[in-house]
Amino acid sequence: MSWTPTREAFDQYMLPNYSPQKVIPVRGEGSRLWDQEGREYIDFAGGIAVNGLGHCHPALMAALKAQSEKVWHLSNVYTNEPALKLARTLVEKTFADKVFLCSSGLEANEAALKLARRYAHDTAGEQKHRIVSFRQSFHGRSFFTVSVGGQPRYSQGFGPVPGGIVHGTYNDLDSARELINDETCAVIVEPMQGEGGVTPGTPEFLEGLRKLCDDHKALLIFDEVQCGVGRSGHLYAYMHYGITPDILTSAKALGGGFPMGAMMTTDEVARVFVVGTHGSTYGGNPLGSAVALAAVDTISSPEVLLGVEARSQRFREHLQKLNEKYDCFSDIRGMGLLLGAEFKPSFGERGREVLAAATEEGLMLLVAGPNVLRFAPSLVIEMEVIDEGMARLDRALAKVVSND
Numbered sequence: 001m002s003w004t005p006t007r008e009a010f011d012q013y014m015l016p017n018y019s020p021q022k023v024i025p026v027r028g029e030g031s032r033l034w035d036q037e038g039r040e041y042i043d044f045a046g047g048i049a050v051n052g053l054g055h056c057h058p059a060l061m062a063a064l065k066a067q068s069e070k071v072w073h074l075s076n077v078y079t080n081e082p083a084l085k086l087a088r089t090l091v092e093k094t095f096a097d098k099v100f101l102c103s104s105g106l107e108a109n110e111a112a113l114k115l116a117r118r119y120a121h122d123t124a125g126e127q128k129h130r131i132v133s134f135r136q137s138f139h140g141r142s143f144f145t146v147s148v149g150g151q152p153r154y155s156q157g158f159g160p161v162p163g164g165i166v167h168g169t170y171n172d173l174d175s176a177r178e179l180i181n182d183e184t185c186a187v188i189v190e191p192m193q194g195e196g197g198v199t200p201g202t203p204e205f206l207e208g209l210r211k212l213c214d215d216h217k218a219l220l221i222f223d224e225v226q227c228g229v230g231r232s233g234h235l236y237a238y239m240h241y242g243i244t245p246d247i248l249t250s251a252k253a254l255g256g257g258f259p260m261g262a263m264m265t266t267d268e269v270a271r272v273f274v275v276g277t278h279g280s281t282y283g284g285n286p287l288g289s290a291v292a293l294a295a296v297d298t299i300s301s302p303e304v305l306l307g308v309e310a311r312s313q314r315f316r317e318h319l320q321k322l323n324e325k326y327d328c329f330s331d332i333r334g335m336g337l338l339l340g341a342e343f344k345p346s347f348g349e350r351g352r353e354v355l356a357a358a359t360e361e362g363l364m365l366l367v368a369g370p371n372v373l374r375f376a377p378s379l380v381i382e383m384e385v386i387d388e389g390m391a392r393l394d395r396a397l398a399k400v401v402s403n404d
């Protein structure tokens with residue numbers, strides 16, 4: 001007999017490191033999902049900024065189907081056509097000369113940090129190994145990336161942390177200036193912090209970091225795992241700021257739902273990763289690369305990129321109206337289609353409560369920390385679907401307020 005999994009099965013069979021919502025979505029199309037009972041949901045979460053083109057986008061399905069009938073995996077003992085096409089596209093569309101492909105954000109950052117350390121090691125010597133990062137930042141969950149990340153609760157309790165990592169205050173150039181010196185090999189920063197609360201970097205801060213890195217011959221790493229691939233209205237957020245990093249990391253929306261990551265850099269820096277210095281079994285997997293190529297081609301089209309700002313405005317207008325009605329937000333911020341609405345202290349730390357109420361109303365949402373609602377919808381979400389989703393958020397907020 002076939003078995004239909006329930007939410008209880010999660011608690012029975014899975015490690016307790018997540019606490020998923022009660023419903024189990026089984027099908028998606030565009031910006032809508034359906035659960036096991038056939039209830040419909042509007043998706044403002046986008047799989048945490050991964051489903052950049054919504055669910056089951058025709059271009060991605062065609063790419064996956066076509067590649068699934070050719071070759072699934074080869075390892076890096078052989079190269080493959082989809083990986084080479086993807087790398088060429090990324091090089092043509094960005095500052096980068098060289099691309100390392102992998103399967104997740106943490107892997108892209110791990111590669112970036114190892115590359116920066118090796119570059120400094122080979123060009124300046126052992127002592128130039130310090131990594132400057134920022135509080136509230138998020139760079140992944142491997143032990144190295146979680147230690148570089150600026151949220152100690154994620155790295156505590158796992159034993160001694162790797163050395164040579166220091167943390168400054170985001171958007172505070174003076175605090176960065178105190179930490180960056182000739183022993184710094186790299187500064188890693190999200191142009192817009194995602195997990196940390198949806199906080200865009202100020203142009204002065206990011207420009208200042210560029211200059212400090214140049215002055216001290218340190219590499220500037222932009223972690224665009226969340227804010228990249230169209231979310232800012234540009235293919236990458238660095239293009240919005242006009243500030244070019246030495247290394248860029250990308251994942252999440254890069255594969256549109258297929259696990260993909262990339263680390264991009266210049267010829268000058270790339271050359272220290274000689275044969276054998278780094279690798280990954282699934283890096284540049286043909287299935288993932290074929291899907292990512294379709295995602296990048298589609299998202300970098302003017303139709304998609306130019307549509308981001310109009311949708312962003314629509315979201316902001318709705319959020320402002322909700323704020324007039326409930327007086328609940330102290331700040332509405334973000335860029336493009338990565339937006340955050342921070343609850344007023346008087347409203348309390350209500351993120352998770354609103355998330356649960358929204359699920360009941362048929363809306364999928366995200367939080368970033370305890371008191372910021374986060375919106376990372378499909379970049380091609382229809383205006384009517386935004387309106388409908390916001391009507392559901394309105395009902396969810398009304399419910400939460402009436403619980404007081």
Ligand SMILES: *Cc1c(COP(=O)(O)O)cnc(C)c1O
Binds near residue numbers: 107
């Ligand atoms: C999600 C995220 C990561 C980690 O990506 P994974 O694919 O979960 O390893 C790294 N950096 C940023 C900015 C992220 O948002």
